[in-house]
Amino acid sequence: MNRLARFFPPSPRLRAASGRLRAAETGFELSMTDLRRAALEQVDCHRLLGIALRASLQPPVLHGEGRS
Numbered sequence: 001m002n003r004l005a006r007f008f009p010p011s012p013r014l015r016a017a018s019g020r021l022r023a024a025e026t027g028f029e030l031s032m033t034d035l036r037r038a039a040l041e042q043v044d045c046h047r048l049l050g051i052a053l054r055a056s057l058q059p060p061v062l063h064g065e066g067r068s
Contacts, residue, residue, distance in 0.1 A: 010018070
């Protein structure tokens, strides 16, 4: 608490504005967390898709091949 706040208490408008700012910051942080989570899920999906595509391009392995 700064020295001026003791002599000049915050007005109701200032308190309301501070509350709205805190709510906006919290909402922004939550949406950034959701965005990061969605981006990571997207990357994971692409990685799994890449693995599946590479596997589908490999020639099939025939069991017993090379044995006499």
